[in-house]
Amino acid sequence: MQPWPRTEEEALAVQDTLRARLVLDDDSPAAPETVAGLDVAYSLDDQRLAAAVVVLRTADLSVVDTAVVRGRPAFPYVPGLFAFREIPALMEALGSLSVRPDVLICDGHGLAHPRRFGLAAHLGVLTGLPAFGVGKTRLVGDWEPVGEPRGARSPLVDAGETVGAVLRTRTGVKPVFVSVGHRISLDRACALTLDLTPRYRLPETTRAADRACRDLLS
DNA sequence: GCGACAG
DNA sequence: ATCTTGTCGC
Numbered sequence: 485m486q487p488w489p490r491t492e493e494e495a496l497a498v499q500d501t502l503r504a505r506l507v508l509d510d511d512s513p514a515a516p517e518t519v520a521g522l523d524v525a526y527s528l529d530d531q532r533l534a535a536a537v538v539v540l541r542t543a544d545l546s547v548v549d550t551a552v553v554r555g556r557p558a559f560p561y562v563p564g565l566f567a568f569r570e571i572p573a574l575m576e577a578l579g580s581l582s583v584r585p586d587v588l589i590c591d592g593h594g595l596a597h598p599r600r601f602g603l604a605a606h607l608g609v610l611t612g613l614p615a616f617g618v619g620k621t622r623l624v625g626d627w628e629p630v631g632e633p634r635g636a637r638s639p640l641v642d643a644g645e646t647v648g649a650v651l652r653t654r655t656g657v658k659p660v661f662v663s664v665g666h667r668i669s670l671d672r673a674c675a676l677t678l679d680l681t682p683r684y685r686l687p688e689t690t691r692a693a694d695r696a697c698r699d700l701l702s
Numbered sequence: 703g704c705g706a707c708a709g
Numbered sequence: 710a711t712c713t714t715g716t717c718g719c
Contacts, residue, residue: 526711563706623708
């Protein structure tokens, strides 16, 4: 992932190339021992950022490892090219981890992307690890109303293909957008997401990472 | 031409 | 992403 793209055209070309390395077959562990949450926080002026990766033990959600790094946004924010902004910092944080997590859970989308290569897919390819995304809002796709009870879901469809699921993680609370990134199935990603949301709308992994990078920033 | 647009 | 007050509900 060396020469970082400096223009939108270059970034698009990178996505085009890396997309070929995506593995959509599920060879992820049936019962992953650890799961990693990734998130980034920005300073008010948008000039600085902090990236965090927190690894939790799936069994009891206890913290196994944490890595946080400071840096600068590596690209302007452009919908569809969002990954280029955070990946360098996230990769650095992942590199300083003392354990190799079984699955990555990203703050953003995977296949639910205009070119089917969102942050979760990109990070999955770069690390080789199973990865998927849990987004708070949609980037692409349409869906039918989701049932009210926790666990209800509706296919997220874009241009005729299912690119993810709109999943209710808490009864009566706005659903989240789950989409596959690499080496994992949508069903397994949704099941894992539910395992990680015993109390709140967002996965504990995401919440832990969000807190970690926010702390370092301030 | 007019909206929509991950974080 | 980040800035923000109050407000509703368990």
